[in-house]
Amino acid sequence: MPRNPIIGTEKMEQAGFYPLTVRSVVPETADAASLVFDTPADDVFDYRAGQYLTLRLQIAGRPVLRCYSMSSAPVAGEPLAITVKRVAGGVVSNWLIDHVRPGDRILARPPSGTFVLAPEPRPLLLFAGGSGITPVFAILRQALAGDGPAIRFFYASQSPEAEIFRTALDRVQAAHADRLTLHRHYDSRDGHPDMARLADFAVGTGDAIAESAIAYVCGPAPFMNNVEAALAQVGLDPARIHSERFVMPAPEAVPALGDAASLTIAIDCGVGIRQISCRADQTILAAALDQRLPVPWSCGQGICGACIAELTAGSVAMPQSDLLTAEERKDGLILLCQARPRGPDCRVRLV
Ligand code: FES
Known part of the structure; x- marks a missing residue:
């Protein structure tokens, strides 16, 4: 039995994620290890040397997405493997090294990426x-x-x-x-x-x-x-x-608030309700930071899960919300770094 069975596999497959079983964890240096996976029998996880996997993990109760290049090469006939190095203050890489063991299952999207060998034979x-x-x-x-x-x-x-x-x-x-x-x-x-x-x-x-x-x-x-x-x-x-480059861009620039286009959003911080103004073309995260409301966030691009909150009233648009399952979205979870208000009376609860 896997040590950490994954719940909701079928739903995650619908969202483009598949469970991969960790076959082995191979120490490479004092602070780096390779995770070797068993992959499904079909060709969903066929890949080219240099491509990467997107992993979806649950760390401290929050979903996070991270991309890791494969260190294995199909031509070598090896099982698919990624290699992870501990990073000072790094949440995900350190968690993988500290917690993942053989038999665990990790959700991953099929390989992608264009950092692959060009076909022409050049030096x-x-x-x-x-x-x-x-x-x-x-x-x-x-x-x-x-x-x-x-x-x-x-x-x-x-x-x-x-x-x-x-x-x-x-x-x-x-x-x-x-x-x-x-x-x-x-x-x-x-x-x-x-x-x-x-x-x-x-x-x-x-x-x-x-x-x-x-x-x-x-x-x-x-x-x-x-x-x-x-x-x-x-x-x-x-x-x-x-x-x-796996770049974490800076969060979007905060546009100046325009009175006419501003909507009011009530944010339940756990110790009280704060009202902020947010333009329809602005994310709630950008508006909150602009108005010095200390909301949690990290990547600013919808992959780390640090800004997950619950929308308890109103509606928002999220151009990038792959991190959340359809069920989580249905339950009202949103990413503050992606959510833009779509109408008045939005209420958000920090979770
Ligand atoms: S998902 Fe990382 S800050 Fe929103």
Whole structure:
């Protein structure tokens, strides 16, 4: 029996989520682990190296969505796996590492994403920083599965101990020494990878690689920014630079309130009712923050679940509410970061 059976599976399948059973949890470093899944027998979870899964988890009573790249590569005949690294203050990655065990079932949407190997055989420049190795490692093995041009791979980690897939990379490097140039950069030894170093690596030893290569880049934002700038400096066509960023955009700008278009919303904060004004084109979250009402929120884009509240009267429109099931929406749950009032007399209760 799974340790944490999932309730409402059928409904979640209708919402595009499927339960995946965790086959094993493989420690990769002191703060990173791979979750290996059993997938349904049909082709719903077929994927290409470099794609990602969207997981729907229930943490502290709230649903959250997170995207994780697959570290497995279909060509290697491995079961589907993601690799997760602990993040200081990170809610979801830390929860996965601390709580998920073999036999658990996790809801996931089928794989998606366009960070995949291009069909044309060109030299490859791969750049990965930290846990950004996950899709890059999959792409690397996909590329090495067939004959093809040279691959130059710059992999930055904090230290040798923090290097994810260290042993597996040793094996890959030994097996493909004729095609693969792997440079391991350790911040603890080499300092931060600056643009000059990255550009030198891209240019290589006179390969004129920038004229024809395709680059794949994944890692922390400052690392990716440096890589992209370095590749631009060596003349790589921007159309041949593929970057994978799971960005949390800032919440929408708060527009000025216009008296004529304003609607009044009553918000039950648990210790009293506060009335706020909200324009029809403004989210309730934006209006509340603008009027200094401390409501909970985090991502601002409908994926973390921090802003879930209950609409007890009135109606709202939500352009993005995939996080909530149809039943939860029917029960009146809304995302404050997405909900815009559709008429007067909205009442909201913080939960
Ligand atoms: S879902 Fe994250 S703040 Fe609304």
